[in-house]
Amino acid sequence: MVFSSTTVVKGRAKGIVTNTGMKTQIGKIATTLMSVDADEQTPLQKRLNKMAYFVFLAALILVLIVFAVHKFQYSNEVAIYAISGDIFRQGESTDGKNYEQDEQIPSGTGSNNYLRMIQTASLCNMSELRRTQHPETHGEWTAIGDPTEIALQVLAYKAGLAKPDLVAQGFKLIAEFPFDSSVKRMSVLYQTPESHMGPSEHLIFMKGATERVIGCCNYWRDGDNEHPINSEKGADGRDAFEAMITEKMNALAEKGLRVLTLAYRKFEAAPDVDLVHGLVREEVESDMVFLGLVGIYDPPRAESRPAVLSCYQAGVRVHMLTGDHPSTAAAIAKEVAIIPEELDAANSPLVMTAGQFDAMTDEQIDSLDELPRVVARCSPNTKVKMIAALHRRDLFAAMTGDGVNDSPSLKAANVGIAMGQSGSDVAKQAADIVLTDDNFATIVQAVAEGRRMFANIQKFVQHLMSANVAEIVVLIIGLAFKDDDGNAVFPMSAVEILFLNMITSSPPAMGLGLEPPSESNMREPPRSAKQGLFSFEVVMDTFIYGLAMGILSFVNFVIVVIALNDANFGSECNAHYSPSCEGVFKARATAYATLTFLILAHAINCRSLRERGWTYANLSTLKQNKMLWVSIVVGSLLVFPVIYIPGVNHNVFKHSSLSYEWGLVACALVLFIAFAEIYKLIKRRVMKPLSLQNSAEVTLDRSTTGVDSFMAK
Template structure:
């Protein structure tokens, strides 16, 4: 892209390196006058409106058409039409309803998913203040063009990418682009490095970021899809398109199965015609079509959709909302979880846990959350984290430390009268300091009320400034002196201190001496993942005119007395360690991607078990549960700059990818996921900001945060956590494994039943009557009835099975084998073949062994005395096959453990749906055999008596064969 103004893709990327004069020249604008109407119109024609482009909006019609792109759907539609042709309206209607329901569920799921890029549009500000024709105008943000002079103030949403030319205490919240939770201070200095990371371009205001403080003026240089936000939108659309075209293993397996079944069904129709020498009458045609329909597992889509829907419902109760049904399949195969730290592995509640005072040592403060309940401990020197008895009295220095924490503070901590919960209002760090003071009875409210003997009144406040990284307040307490309280980054507080408080006495100290004294303590706290804040105070004379006095910050913050420092951290969730251990046991590797300092990231990672504690692994290596060395501790933690600096080959040669990446950027997340994919790993990725959307899209399962997550992140994800909790992710994976295990169970049940029917019906073609026609072992109505009552009900019941006890003890499922593994195919073929042979053998026994061998004449059409043996044989076959398939359903509950074991018999009613389905089908079978008129006229079979012995013995033979088969499987799989 090249414009008349000289703007192209290259210099858009380099605007942070341009001076104001250079930028004004390239953009053809005047920083004092702005653009005139003629230039605005010209630029609007050239660059278009300042809007994010979608893909033509959401088309419900296209989404609906997508639901019918599945080959199995076409097969079911064809089967439905054939059923209507042969006047089997019940079967045809059931098939048609299955197709409609499946398409409806898919439509509503996909319709929600199409909103990904649409939610990006909501991020733009509706109005912007710009200078045009020498005056400030309020215009719609969509009308901004490159060269506009943009005015920004606190609370504004920046309308386009702009080069800042004036700033006054200007800060922006760039979390949606960079993931950094703290506001970023901005300035107007040019930056020499063209490749400066996005988060370090401090002279640029980015589109859709929020102004949190101050004022600024900037030159717009990039609008619409050329902004950094627009680039993310473009990337999202590309990824969305590519990912939508990629089918899951389950979808591939089902499509392949559909092709095979369709070919097989056509072959069977030709076979039936061939056996009858192509003398195709109505009965032969109906039988051929019925046999073709029996091949197709028409209940598969319905059971699959229902199972997925029940899984979605279960997960929603566990605080995981599923947006895309196919993600449930992938969940069971997850090998790696890339998780954020703050709020996911941790509680997102800053807590002050340590305080250090010169010559007194380190104190520990217990208690977590906002409730001001806890104790203060004084640990021994040798055992830094092993406290002795709690202190009952505090020193002068400790009380002063708590007082500074409370009064150099603008946060508020109080109890909600309705819920009874303690809540914090304000900056998380200040809340932590306030809660600490309240724990020792020196909170701001207590001090203002005079609980310590003095009434403290605020005189002046000097707010926190990111450029100097400190805050100060000035208080009066009725004495002849005013009290200055200061807190901030240690290096910025130390440079103002010329004295130190030791044992209640003020002692002179140089800046270098003080810094040397503090360095070891700061290092110690940082290694434990704590954020360090230093506190100081001073006393100054009360001026003659206190109420009208003008205070100078430089004067107030000079000659301070150093009191001590505190360590604050975001505690891990109590369940995080157990959840990470579950992942490790299940063969899932957890990666923590955070913007924190490496020392903080390492400490938290150790606490939640992502990397080992040095004490637990004295040789510095990490072993899996089989004792194999996985990686050294040193290689487990990297910074984003270290990881991103590696080439693709260097990354691929690494024995293991890092468990922790600190100072992580959105690009680093994408790089890590791509590296994992090159290793054929299945990745779940968590995220909450707009900047996380690309990584959420390219991961196999994108998981967004429901509480802190942006709309864009939620729309780009497959699953939304309503509690932002890592443990919920692990629970979702467990549910995904349960679902896929159950899918395997009902696939065995459905396809195995079809195989049994086919064996019975195809082998039955060998029985020929006196007219030379085939004697059908089951009538077409019996085929369809058996297919209807023995397939879908038990399969649906199996879809709701509880998770096996070893659900999270096994490694992730290998996705290469897809759904139809060797074991699943073996179960389907062997079990189906065995049941089919038993069924057709019963037909043979009744007809030719125990019967007179008279196969009658045209017994497929109606009953006659010559057809009595045929009709009784059909009833026996129908009864046996139906009961066998229901018993097979119980066998499929656990493909490896014995069906008739004591435990299984004891829990026979555990799956109530399967239990009741079994007996309902038995009742239906008896009614079909014994109701006069229905049996001979519709089902073409007669009531049976002694034949029940064949049925019972055949069932016992099946159970013995099933037990032997499962016993042999123990040595094979």
């Protein structure tokens, strides 16, 4: 037996094609979409909300403490002092070259077998090739449609049998049975033109997955002759013809080619049959003549492998769900580093077919040490089942897709990512994000950017909260001091606190929100979905730095008011200035200046959890973040007019000008910087290094690498 034809063309393909023909399938998709909760908050939103409630509760407790110290006696100063602590809440591919028709291939090889193959590739095809007329593009070719069909149409164009030419010759489309994921094939019925070789006739052309097309074939074509497919069995018990075709298909698939099978037959309908509405698909797609195999080279993008490797480095595990043959899927997965190159895909649980995966119960899937990284011949339900399996493992799942059939899984994923170029409108509406360039590397860049944003939110909040902790330390401990009237003496006035929160602390915190990514950004482990906005280390830093700043500021207040001013607390110094309040007012100014410079210096500490902040290398990069640099400089300069402008200092801020007290401020600043560096040194030596302690799961869609779905923790 002679194998008829194998053709290899270049082009890009995607795994799952939109189902437009089966109403029952559309109904299932609609039902699935309606059953998915689309209003679920993201983990970050949940964390921010929890933090807001915590801050509100803490503020409420502090208000009660302040009023309790004053025996719940109300005054304007007490009320302002109590509420001035701040509630925070923040709710090879089909590119232009492949369309060029300069390279031609022969349309015949001495028989019409090859002619029938090219006709099938051309006519059983909904894509279009167009040459632009704009002078700036120099008549470049562009394509519209499914990438697989585009690749086949390129083949037809290069063979001189383009679909528009065949239609112009008289080929007339009578009926179409579109691709369906349940049958994985497509067929069309055409009426041929009359010619000198004979009258017009009806031909059925079919393309699809090899195992689905072979089942429809009773004949195979050898040159101009058609032979019946005999039923003799091979050594493995399979039909000899099917075994031979499978061997040829595997040989192509193992090279990373997407393999389609082409078939045709002459069609003679009964006179009373309506050729448009009276055809039954099962009857039309039978008794076919096998023509040959087409291998489509679908190279992954050059940036796909580095992007996948970056995912693994970041603890994000990548999976590939595709409609390809298992050998094709495994070859592509090896090429982009989804599975090891030395892996025996045929005998590894990391590579499965959809049939194998779908046949497993949830308990069997959950018992697997690792979910399969490649699932071939994938159906829409397979993707939904994979997402459910990821969720049962407490993994955060993101997925990419482009077809209508992908919409349930896009909806079920924590983050659905639709393809902006090749995606259907249904997929885009079901998704949370639309990827404009259909590129997996862009998703990885988005993951890196998301990590940068999350880290910067932590820096932003940590800086604000550390400042608040420092203020609370000064304010609460300071309530122990009583003036001559028996009232508590405030170490800082309400306006000072407000100025620290709004003018001194907020701009550097916002600058921290604009920090560029750290070098270890994509080498750190994924965060658990159960972890709050703050890790244990961040919470510890917030309180330790806050306590250090608060204690240093309070110590300076105590030194000035007790050691340098004989513990003279005056009378009604919370409300207005008097000579008896000079000591308290100077102590307030010292505490205020100290805390101001400590808060600004702490912005440098917050740039990194463990790395040294006060090094030349780190400080030299500070100007890259103009917002942070300017806010530190401006915040430092604003201290002086606030302290020295007459009237403003006594009447507004309730403090006095400083002289030799600046020495205390400088000492506190040096001590704080030294403390911060020693503290980070201890953390680097004692605490475990940031490593890949967790993993994440990712499932891709072939349209991004080309790979068919993306999921990540």
